[in-house]
Amino acid sequence: MKIAIIGAGAIGGYVGVKLALAGEDLTFIVRGANLRAIRSNGMKLIMQDGTEHVASNVKATDSYSEAGVQDLVILALKAHQLDAVADEVGKLVGPDTAIVTMQNGIPYWYFHKHGGELEGRQVQTVDPTGTLAGKIPVDQVIGCVVYPASELIAPGVVRHIEGDRFPLGELDGSVSERVTRIADCFTNAGFKAPVLDNIRSEIWLKLWGNLTFNPISALTHSTLVDICQFPLTRALAANMMTEAQTIANKLGIEFRVTLDKRIAGAEKVGKHKTSMLQDVEAGRESEVDALVGSVVELGRLTDTPTPHIDTAYALVKLLDRTVADEAGQVRLQKAA
Template sequence: MNVCVYGAGAIGGLIAARLSATGIAVSVIARGDTLQSLQQHGIGLTEDNQTRFYPVTAISAPDNLGVQDLIIIAVKQPSMNPVIKQLKPLIGEHTRVLLAMNGVPWWFFDGLPGAPADYLLNTIDPLGDLREFIPSHQVIGCVVHLAATARSPGMIQLSMGNNLIIGEPYGAPSEPTLRLGKLLEKAGFNVKISPRIQQDIWYKLLGNMTINPVSALTRATADRILDDPLVNQLCCKAMREALEIGKLIGCIVEQTPEERNVTTRKLGAFKTSMLQDVEAGRPLEYEALIGVVYEIAEKLGKEVPYIAALYGLIRQLDNSQRQTD
C-alpha cells in the first residue's frame, strides 16, 4: 500500500508515525528543519511517557512518488489550496484522499441535502477549482478529536484524546473508507465511520469558530474566555446563529452552546491553535472556521451579527499581522 502524508505537524506526524508502526511504508512531504529531522531520525512520537521513532521516507516534493493508494493531508487552511494543486500527479482513479483539517472544507455542500444551489465556497476555494484536483468522490473527510503538539521538528507528543471520525461527502461509506477505518484502528486510533460527515464537521466547528478567534483577539486561554460571563455570552450567541444555519442545511446539532462551553471549560487553560499561530506570527486559519460560516449565512439570506463581528475582527487582526511581517 502506497501512503503519502503531506504535513508532518502534530496531526499529520501522529498519523504517519502510527501507520509506520503497523509496518506500512509511509512517505512524508516536509520541508526545512522538519524534512532534515525526518530524514535523519524518522518521526518521533511521545505517548504514555514513552518516545519512539518510526521510519518514513521524507521528501521535499511529490514529483517522484507516483500514484498513491492513500494521501493524508494535514495542513491548515491557509496552506491547503497550494498543497492540493501539487498533489495531482499522486492521484489515480482509485486514490483516496483523507483530509484531516479543522473547519469547513470546499466540498462541504457536495451530497448535502440542504445545500443551496450555489455550492461554491469562495472563502476557502476562491477560484472554484479544487474539485478539478481532487474529485469529491475520492475525498474522505476526517474530524480529529484529540490533542497533539509538535514539540520540535519531527517530534510529536499526544496530549489527550484518540478519536477520529471519517466519512464521505455523499453519505454512506464505500469499501475504501471501510478499509481505511480498519487500518486506522489497527494503527491505534478509536475510529467512528460517519454516514454524514458534514454534521460531524459542523459539530466540531461550533466550538472552534468562537473560542479560536476570541483567543487570538484577546490572547486569553480558553479557561479565561469561558470564565468571563460577558465573553462566554458572546460565544454562545454566535454559536446559536451557527446552530440555526446548521438546521437549514441539514447539519442539526442537539447540544446547546452552554453545554458545549461547559465541556470545553473542563479542558482547562489551553491555548487554541489560532492563539499559537498569532504568537508565532503565522497566517491565521480563520476563513475555514468562521469566514465560511458567514458566507453560508449570506447564501441563505440569514442575518448573523455576532458571527459577522467576530469574522470582521479576526480578519483585521490577520491583515495587521501580515503587514507587520
C-alpha cells in the same frame, strides 16, 4: 497500504508515526527542517505519559513525483495552505486513490454530494478560485474530523497532548468498501475511526466550538476556561453559537449536544490556548476563513443574520493582516 501524508506537523506527524509503526508503507511529503530531520532520524512521537516512539521506517521527500501514486493520501495541512499544494496532489492520485481531508472548519467540498438547491456550490471563502475543487478530485475525498491535540515541538518531533478520535465519512453518507478499509487501517494503528453516515454533522459539532472560542481567544489572549468563566465572553460565545446553530439547522444539521453542554465541555479543557491564539503568538496566518469566514458565507446563503460572528471575523482578519504587514507576532508578556 501505501500512504502519503502531506505535511508532518502536529497532526500529520502524529498520524504518520502511528500508521508507520502499525506497518503501513508511509511517505511524508514535507520540506525544510522537517524533511532533513525525518530523513536523518525518522519521525518521533512523544506520548502523554512520556513514552517515545520513533518511526524510522518512513520515507520523506519534497517531490510528489518521487513519491508516486498512493492508495491513500492524507491532507494534513491547514485549510489556507491547501492552495499551495493543489497542483501537486494529482501526482499522488490514481483512479483508486482515496484522499482524506483533515482540515478544520467548513471544507471546500462541503456542497459536493450535499443534495438540495445548494448541491455543488463552491464555498468561496475557502476556495475562492475553484482551484481546490478543480485540482483535488472531490469524488475521491473522504471526510474526516480531527479531535486529537498535539504539537510539533521540534523538526521531526511531535508531542501528543490528548485524544485519538478521527471520525470518517463518505460525502454521500454511504458506507463504502474504501472508507471501511481506511477506518480499519486507522483502528489498527490505535485510533478510534468510526464511519459516520453524516460527516457534515460531525464537522459542525467541532466547528461550533472552533468558530467561537478560537477568535475570542486570539483577540483576548485568553484560554478556554477564561472565556467560559468570564460572563461577558461566555455570553458572546453563546450568541455566536446560536447564530451558527441556526445556519446549520437550515442546512439540515441537528446537534446531538446542547449549546450549554458544548460550552461546559470547552470549560473543562481548562487553561488551553486555542490553535488560533497559538498562531497569533507565533506570527503565523490563522485559519480564520475556514473557521469563521465560511460560516459568515453560509449565513448569507441561508439568509441568516450573523452580527456576532461577523464582528469576530472582521477583527481577526484585521489582526491577521496587521501581523503579516508587520512580520510580527502578538504575545502577552509579564510587565516589568
